[in-house]
Amino acid sequence: MFGHERSITQIKYNREGDLLFSVAKDTVTNVWYSVNGERLGTYNGHTGAVWCVDCDWDTKNVLTGSADNSCRLWDCETEDNQPYLTVPCSDHKITSAVWGPLGEFVIAGHENGEINQFSAKSGEILKKAKEHTKQINDIQTSVDLTMFISASKDNTAKLFDSTSLDHIKTFKTERPVNSAAISPIMDHVVMGGGQEAMEVTTTSTRIGKFEARFFHAAYEEEFGRVKGHFGPINCVAFHPDGKSYSSGGEDGYVRIHYFDPQYFDFELEA
Amino acid sequence: MKLLDDILREKPQEADGIDSVVVVDNVPQVGPERLEKLKNVIHKIFSKFGKITTEFYPDADGMTKGYIFLEYASPTQALEAVKNADGYKLDKQHTFRVNLFTDFDKYMNISDEWEAPAKQPFKDFGNMRHWIEDPDCRDQYSVIYEAGERTAIFSNDAKEPITVEERARWTETYVRWSPKGTYLATFHQRGIALWGGEKFKQIQRFSHQGVSLIDFSPCERYVVTFSPLMDTKEDPQAIIIWDILTGQKKRGFHCESSAHWPIFKWSHDGKFFARMTPDTLSIYETPSMGLLDKKSLKITGIKDFSWSPGDNIIAFWVPEDKDIPARVTLMQMPSRQEIRVRNLFNVVDCKLHWQRNGDYLCVKVDRTPKGTQGVVTNFEIFRMREKQVPVDVVEMKESIIAFAWEPNGSKFAVLHGESPRINASFYHVKNNGKIELIKMFDKQQANSIFWSPQGQFMVLAGLRSMNGALAFVDTSDCTMMNIAEHYMASDVEWDPTGRYVVTSVSWWSHKVDNAYWLWTFQGRLLQKNNKDRFCQLLWRPRPPTLLSTEQIKMIKKDLKKYSKIFEQKDRLSQSKASKDLVDKRRAMMEDYRRYREEALKIYQEQKSIRLELRGGVGTDELDSNVDDWEEETIEFFINEEIIPIGDL
Numbered sequence: 050m051f052g053h054e055r056s057i058t059q060i061k062y063n064r065e066g067d068l069l070f071s072v073a074k075d076t077v078t079n080v081w082y083s084v085n086g087e088r089l090g091t092y093n094g095h096t097g098a099v100w101c102v103d104c105d106w107d108t109k110n111v112l113t114g115s116a117d118n119s120c121r122l123w124d125c126e127t128e129d130n131q132p133y134l135t136v137p138c139s140d141h142k143i144t145s146a147v148w149g150p151l152g153e154f155v156i157a158g159h160e161n162g163e164i165n166q167f168s169a170k171s172g173e174i175l176k177k178a179k180e181h182t183k184q185i186n187d188i189q190t191s192v193d194l195t196m197f198i199s200a201s202k203d204n205t206a207k208l209f210d211s212t213s214l215d216h217i218k219t220f221k222t223e224r225p226v227n228s229a230a231i232s233p234i235m236d237h238v239v240m241g242g243g244q245e246a247m248e249v250t251t252t253s254t255r256i257g258k259f260e261a262r263f264f265h266a267a268y269e270e271e272f273g274r275v276k277g278h279f280g281p282i283n284c285v286a287f288h289p290d291g292k293s294y295s296s297g298g299e300d301g302y303v304r305i306h307y308f309d310p311q312y313f314d315f316e317l318e319a
Numbered sequence: 320m321k322l323l324d325d326i327l328r329e330k331p332q333e334a335d336g337i338d339s340v341v342v343v344d345n346v347p348q349v350g351p352e353r354l355e356k357l358k359n360v361i362h363k364i365f366s367k368f369g370k371i372t373t374e375f376y377p378d379a380d381g382m383t384k385g386y387i388f389l390e391y392a393s394p395t396q397a398l399e400a401v402k403n404a405d406g407y408k409l410d411k412q413h414t415f416r417v418n419l420f421t422d423f424d425k426y427m428n429i430s431d432e433w434e435a436p437a438k439q440p441f442k443d444f445g446n447m448r449h450w451i452e453d454p455d456c457r458d459q460y461s462v463i464y465e466a467g468e469r470t471a472i473f474s475n476d477a478k479e480p481i482t483v484e485e486r487a488r489w490t491e492t493y494v495r496w497s498p499k500g501t502y503l504a505t506f507h508q509r510g511i512a513l514w515g516g517e518k519f520k521q522i523q524r525f526s527h528q529g530v531s532l533i534d535f536s537p538c539e540r541y542v543v544t545f546s547p548l549m550d551t552k553e554d555p556q557a558i559i560i561w562d563i564l565t566g567q568k569k570r571g572f573h574c575e576s577s578a579h580w581p582i583f584k585w586s587h588d589g590k591f592f593a594r595m596t597p598d599t600l601s602i603y604e605t606p607s608m609g610l611l612d613k614k615s616l617k618i619t620g621i622k623d624f625s626w627s628p629g630d631n632i633i634a635f636w637v638p639e640d641k642d643i644p645a646r647v648t649l650m651q652m653p654s655r656q657e658i659r660v661r662n663l664f665n666v667v668d669c670k671l672h673w674q675r676n677g678d679y680l681c682v683k684v685d686r687t688p689k690g691t692q693g694v695v696t697n698f699e700i701f702r703m704r705e706k707q708v709p710v711d712v713v714e715m716k717e718s719i720i721a722f723a724w725e726p727n728g729s730k731f732a733v734l735h736g737e738s739p740r741i742n743a744s745f746y747h748v749k750n751n752g753k754i755e756l757i758k759m760f761d762k763q764q765a766n767s768i769f770w771s772p773q774g775q776f777m778v779l780a781g782l783r784s785m786n787g788a789l790a791f792v793d794t795s796d797c798t799m800m801n802i803a804e805h806y807m808a809s810d811v812e813w814d815p816t817g818r819y820v821v822t823s824v825s826w827w828s829h830k831v832d833n834a835y836w837l838w839t840f841q842g843r844l845l846q847k848n849n850k851d852r853f854c855q856l857l858w859r860p861r862p863p864t865l866l867s868t869e870q871i872k873m874i875k876k877d878l879k880k881y882s883k884i885f886e887q888k889d890r891l892s893q894s895k896a897s898k899d900l901v902d903k904r905r906a907m908m909e910d911y912r913r914y915r916e917e918a919l920k921i922y923q924e925q926k927s928i929r930l931e932l933r934g935g936v937g938t939d940e941l942d943s944n945v946d947d948w949e950e951e952t953i954e955f956f957i958n959e960e961i962i963p964i965g966d967l
Contacts, residue, residue, distance in 0.1 A: 064938065106938055151928055193939075195918040210918065217914060223832055223849045236911070267911035268904050317904065 053077060057297030059101045059228075059284045063108040066289035070111060071303050072099035078113050078123070083288060083295070086305055092123050101145075145187050150194040150211055158185025158199055166214060178214040180207055186226065192233035192289065200229040206240050208266065220264045220271075228284040234291030235313070236266040241296050243281020261285055261296050265317055272317060277304055338394035339372075340420035341401060345413050348385045357383070360409075365389055368403060369396025388420070408613070447501050449517040450474075450859065455888075458814045459483060459859040461494050461503065462835070464850040466826055470494060470505075472519065472859075475819060475837070477845050478896050484519050493855055497535045497542075499862040500815075502563070504533055504542070511544060513563065525561050525568075534581035538589030539563065541605065545577050558582060560592075560608060570608040584624070586631045587677070591652055593633065595624055600635065602652065611653055623669070627703065629677020632658070636669045636682070645669070647682050649701070649708065659701065659708040667694055674724040674731075678704055679748060681731065683722060698722075698733075700748060711754050713746065723768040725775070730757070730794055732768050732777065741765060743779055743790075745797055758797035764788035773817035776800075776840045780811050783828060791820075791842030801842025807832060815861040819845075826852040 053073035060071045062083065069083045078092040078099055097117030104111045104125065111123040146157040154175055155167045162181035165174050183202035190197045190211065200206045206229040208218035220229075226242040241261045259281055263273040280299035287294045293307040343365075349357050354376070365371060373390040376383050391397045397419060405417040446452070450459050457474040464471070470489040473480035490505035497504065502513040502522060510526040511533055529548035535541070542561050557574035560583075561567065572594075574582055583592045583603075591611065593602040601615040624635035631652040639645045645666035649659040663669070665686045672681040680701040685694050698713040720734040720741060729748040736742045744759040765779040765788065775795055781788035787808035791800045809828040812821045823835035833853035837846040864871070874881070930937060 106933065107936070150922075151925060152932060193919075193922050195922055210914075212921075217911075221849075223834065267908045269907070 053079065053301050053303075055098075056280070056299040056301055057283050057303060058099060060286050060295050060297045060303060061102050061104065062286055062288055062295075063104050064106050064289060065108070068104075068108065069286075069295055069303070069305070070102045070104060071297055072102040072113055073297075073301070074098035076115070078102060078111070080111075080125075081303070083293070083305060094121055094123075144185050145199075147188050147190050147197060148194070156188060156197060156211060156214075158188045158201075160184050162201060162203065164188070164199060164209065164214065176214045178209065178216060180209075180216045180219075181205070183225075187228040187284065189228075189230045189286070191231040196231065198229045198231050198238055200226040200240060200242070202226075204242075206238065206264075208238070218266060218269055220269055222262065222271075227282060228286075230285050230287050230294070231266070232287050232291050233289055238264050238266050239285050239287065239294055240264065241282030241285040241298075243299065259298065261294075268317055270317060272315065273312075275306060278302065337420055339391045339397045341389050341391070341397050342386060342418050342420055342423065343389065343404070344386045344416040344418075345409075346383065346385055346387050346415070347409070347413055348382045350382055354383065361387065361389075364407065364409075365400055365404060368399040369393065406607075406609070444520050444522055445516040445518065447515050448862065450500070451861065456816075457481070458816065458819075458861070460812075460814075460821070461496070461855075461857045461859070462850065463490070463493060463854040463856075464826075464833075464852055466852040467492065467854060472503075475814065477819075477837075478892070479846060480848060492531075494857065495533060495535075496857055496859050497539045498537050498860055499539050500860040501539055501862070502535075503859075504535075506530060506533075511542070513542070523563060523566050525559075525566070527556075527559055532577055532580045534583065534585075536585045536589040536592070536605075537587055540589055541569070543581065543583055543592075545574060545580065545582070547577065562606075569606075584626055586626050586652065587628050588631070591626075591631065593624070593626070595621055595635075600624060600633075602633075604653070612655075616655070623671060625671045625673060627677035627680070628673050628675055630703075632677070632703075634671050634673075634680055634682075636663075636671070638666060639664075647671075647699070649680075659710075661699060661701075661710055663699070665689060670722075672722055672724060674729075675726040678702075679724065679729065681722065681724065683719065694718075700754060702748070709752070711748075711752065713754050717742070720766055721768045723770055723777075725777075725794065726770055726772055728774045730774075732770070732779075732794075734763070734765055734768060734779070743768075743792075745794055757794075760790075760799070763790065765790065767811065769811045769813060769820070771813050771817035771820075771840055772815055776817065778811055778813075778820055778842075780808065780822070782811070783807070783809055787822065787824075789822060789842070791838075791840070793841075803838075803842055803844065805836050810856070812856060812858055813840075814858050821856055821858075823853065823856050826854050 055074035095115040166176040181201040187200040202225040259278040260274040278298040370392040375388040471485040529546040532545040558572040670683040682699040717735040764781040779790040787805040805822040834849040
């Protein structure tokens, strides 16, 4: 689906999965029907690249975070929006964050690879985890919020328990991982990534060869890849029903894939 | 009294002048009538090293004794004389031995009590050929990764590499194997080190500050090192030749530029090494390290030379000179007999390509025919095993990208044309004097040819800018066995047996996806090995087989019998691998399930809290709230079809 003029930074399904929100470096926020890719609407108002988006559990409000140092809260149905929060900068900048299972803490990933649990009441650090060696690019929770997966520039994605911050699994690739998501119904995770823009020294003649990779969550083994993007993949997300997934790329495209029946029957020999 | 002191001080001391005296032995014994002539000859030879101030020809019974004394103006000159004239062959019966007079003193004063030299402890490096005895015949290869920080040696197993040795900072730049695989050479600021044996202990060390390049003699007896730092006029140190077993420096040479390393090219048996300087070809022999016949060959305009890999024959070419056409010459060593000369006309450039056994020489000749502007290429094929070395010519219509002989056969492959129309042609040099074009594949994505070291099979690769396109070819019937790709591959390396091929993406040429992939010779991918900042993979060479041709024939005959045993072994090891993997997965799944059960238990317990947070609305499942659902019908465009109603 083409609706952004610059690279996609994040995509999010609403809880029911019928809507898909996408944000990009072109300052625009779009919302689409996930069933057919038809665009429902656009939210304009940010003056800088929009890096993240999320909507609340009953799809009333949408929250976006942008490089113009502001968070905006939008009413989903109208284009009413108000600047919600301006975030001050500190060292070890936070690059990604999600809520804990009961809203009592926030789990944040930092520029230096650290993952911290911040109390939602006091703001103090409750737990720490230093498993990644480079910047955290994305954190996404499992559908029941008991686990989360972190995607890092150190070429791996890791699975953690949300409450204890115990490191459970590691998924290895040879490229920086920009985004990772946990399937709501299968023991699968999907990852998307790509080379650093700085390191692209040759014009790639590999049309459509940036791939989303599927790993088995328990065995840590890769079992499938999906091609199609013309540039690095910046974000991936499973539909809440687990029957499809989406990916947004540096090429400005959002791709929605429905899994064929073999995907659900596939099993690694064990 | 004072006067006497002065005079006494000036009295010549016995020590004075002795250091500048040399003794020359094996001088012809002559009578008085030929003495003058002899003195002239000696003077001519020895005044090259300095000013001769005194000469003494002892005689007895009217003949010179056969040894003489020469005094030079300084001890340095005497040393020069010893260094350069010792071993000088005057004629068949007389080879001079030159020594310092003071050395005689030293040798005369050796005590009569002979003390046996202190015994040096025997350094046992173990079995230097240990890797060849691997019962499963696995070959080893070296891998440099982490941008050079780590070097590892692996044993090649089709399932996955087995680590033999791994060290941090083993080398500072890269590594090299010796030609028969016995040693691994590593580079350091102070020189190079050789490692070997089962545990890769340090066998030898050669001190050469700033060494940047090395080369081994084919017999592994000598190693040649180059450093751009060390050269001085008096003591040539740019290139040093070392004896590997003793660690001794054998000889040093000057070197202007290392652009075409190796500067010294070795004959296949290690008996000779040669180098080219403007208008000169210098051939040295081992172990003396002296010039063959004491002089270099003067070859005006010599552009390039190379040794036959099978015999002591040198091929070289000179360009056109006024009315003398360019020519290629084959010269036998050490006799220097010219066994073949071939004139070439309107030559722009030549390249020499020997077939690995020395059976054929291909000279690629670029010419501009008279009256034309363009450059055309011919291959002049010299049949070395036939009487008088006949030459056949193959004319090529397009520009040549790559050329390679089948290592132990009579075929060669050529890549020609210009991107995107690159063609691969295969030729067979037949016994009946003809060179036949067997097959041509057009529109290939290839810029390099890699033959299996055992012949017959080969890989055509499009490296680097051609994005790693690979074609696996069987040249017995010129079919493509497989076409594949290793994106951005920078290197292709066959194992010494010709069973496996490694393609790799080196960090030195591409900063991401650094890995090496293992394929079978038929092009079936076996492994993908990612290594952080992988730089270089080199197979360990094997020493030549100890089996005779007869024994090899016998083994080939009984191959079926051996195959059965190998296949059984493979099946067993395969099922074990699967079993190991399956067991591992089962354990991982059990752990994971246990963790999920725990987490789910806690999740269930927290259900009431969640309900409270969302004002009584259950959101645990997608269908927790069916009452709240709104049905919406969405229409969307699927297809448009225009049906003509026809003529009404």
